Amino acid sequence: MKKVQKLAVALKYTENDSAPTVVASGKGAIAETILKRAQEENIPAYEDENLAKVLTSVEIGTEIPPELYQAVAGVIAFVWGLDKKYGKEKK
Secondary structure, eight states, X not given: OOOOOOEEEXXXXXXXXXXXXXXXXXXXXXXXXXXXXXHHTTOOOOOOHHHHHHHTTSOTTOBOOGGGHHHHHHHHHHHHHHHHHHHHHHX
């Protein structure tokens, strides 16, 4: 049985951006570091192995290609939902 290597991709997106940008990407130990840093910064993680596989092929510092907009929109909606949920609880 083949061992699955952990993948992680970090995206940056604001409402003023034309598309999300890949700001970090890696597998194995690098993926673990990305996930650890996200946890330390209270940045939520969204797990989708297939999307991670595709996103790791996007060069760091590059906007995601249009064919990934719909898939990544689900990630952004997930994160914004958490921000809204936990933002309200902090008040």
